[in-house]
Amino acid sequence: MNYQWYPGHMTKARRMMQENIKLIDLIIELVDARVPVASRNPDIDELGKGKSRIVLLNKSDLADEGCNKAWMRYFEDRGVFALEVNSKSGAGIKAINNLVQKACAEKIARDRKRGILNRPVRAMVVGIPNVGKSTFINAFAGRACTKTGNKPGVTKGKQWIRLNKSLELLDTPGILWPKFEDNEVGMHLAFIGSMNDEIIVMEELACDLLELLRELYPEAVTGRYGISWESDAGEANSMAVMLEGIARCRRCFLKGENLDLKKAADLLLDDFRSGRLGRLTLERPERQPVPEQENRG
Ligand code: G4P
Numbered sequence: 001m002n003y004q005w006y007p008g009h010m011t012k013a014r015r016m017m018q019e020n021i022k023l024i025d026l027i028i029e030l031v032d033a034r035v036p037v038a039s040r041n042p043d044i045d046e047l048g049k050g051k052s053r054i055v056l057l058n059k060s061d062l063a064d065e066g067c068n069k070a071w072m073r074y075f076e077d078r079g080v081f082a083l084e085v086n087s088k089s090g091a092g093i094k095a096i097n098n099l100v101q102k103a104c105a106e107k108i109a110r111d112r113k114r115g116i117l118n119r120p121v122r123a124m125v126v127g128i129p130n131v132g133k134s135t136f137i138n139a140f141a142g143r144a145c146t147k148t149g150n151k152p153g154v155t156k157g158k159q160w161i162r163l164n165k166s167l168e169l170l171d172t173p174g175i176l177w178p179k180f181e182d183n184e185v186g187m188h189l190a191f192i193g194s195m196n197d198e199i200i201v202m203e204e205l206a207c208d209l210l211e212l213l214r215e216l217y218p219e220a221v222t223g224r225y226g227i228s229w230e231s232d233a234g235e236a237n238s239m240a241v242m243l244e245g246i247a248r249c250r251r252c253f254l255k256g257e258n259l260d261l262k263k264a265a266d267l268l269l270d271d272f273r274s275g276r277l278g279r280l281t282l283e284r285p286e287r288q289p290v291p292e293q294e295n296r297g
Helices: 008-021 066-075 096-103 107-112 135-141 181-192 201-215 218-225 229-233 239-249 261-273
Strands: 026-032 054-057 081-084 121-127 160-164 166-170
Touching: 008 121, 026 096, 054 066, 054 096, 066 081, 081 096, 096 107, 121 135, 135 160, 135 166, 160 261, 181 201, 181 261, 201 218, 201 239, 218 229, 218 239, 239 261
Parallel strands: 026 054, 026 121, 054 081, 121 166
Antiparallel strands: 160 166
8 A cells, every 4th residue: 555645734844843943952852662763754864953862762661672672772873862751651751851961961061161051951842743742741841840931032932841940842842744755654654543544544554564563573463363373364374364363353243244344454553553462663773774873963
C-alpha cells in the first residue's frame, strides 16, 4: 500500500518554527521510542543549526526496553544528548534538567565570560503531530510552573513558562513533519496511529504490521491470539491467512460465517498501539544507514 501523504498546513508550521527558533538556545526534540527514525523530522539538523539539542525517546513505556537502551547508545555515539521518557507517567522527566545543563554548557560558559550570570536557557519542544508534545510540556512544567508573560521587543508576545531559575520553555511546541514522501516512514507512522486511519486500508496495514512482527516479535502475535505462524498461516505464510486467524480467534464475524477482517485489523492495530501486544520497537539502530555526524550545537 502507498503510505505517502502530504499535509496541507506544513508550510505554515515550518514558517512558525523558523520564526520561533531565533528566540531559543535549546531544542528539545521528541521522537516516538517505537519508531525513532520515522518520527524524526528530516529538516531538524538544518533548522536547528547552532542550537543545542536534546532528543527525548518519548512513549518509552510502549517500546522494547532493550531497544530503548540501544537507541540511547545510538544517539550518544553521535554526540546527541538523549533520554528515555514517559510523558504520561512522568518517568524520566526529572533527569532532563541535568541534561539541559550539559547540552548548554558551552552557552552557559560563554554567557559567564561576558558577565551574564542569570540568563535562563530558553528551550522549545518540537516534534511531529501526536508524538506527545503537549503531554510532555504538561509533565515537565508541572503545576509549579509560572507563565512569565510577554516580554515586548524580546519575545514578540510569546508565552514562556519559567521552569526554574535556569530554564524557560516556549509554551507552544513546534510542529514538524516527518519525511512524508518516504513510504516506509509513512507505514511506520501509520502503525503507531500518527496517520489518519480513514485514508488507510486497515486490512492492508494490519498485514504489513504482521509481516514486520513476524520478523521482529513473532511470539507477540502467537502468544496473544493463540495462532501459529506455521500451521495457521497456510501456504506461503500469507499474512492475510494470519489475519483470518486473528478474526476467528476474536470471533470477528460478519453476517453468517463470513470473517470481518476489517474488525480484526482494527483490533490488531489497537492492541499494538496500546501496548497490549507487549513493548515493541519497530526500528533498530543496527539497521540504519551510517548517518552524518550530528552536532552538539
Ligand atoms: P502532540 O501534542 O505531540 O500532538 O501529542 P499529545 O501530547 O496530544 O499526545 C498524543 C497522545 O500520546 C495522547 O494520547 C497522549 O496521552 C499520548 N502520550 C504522550 N506521551 C506518552 C507517553 O510517554 N506514553 C504513552 N503511553 N502515551 C503518551 P491520546 O490517546 O490522544 O489521549 P489520552 O486518551 O491519553 O488523553
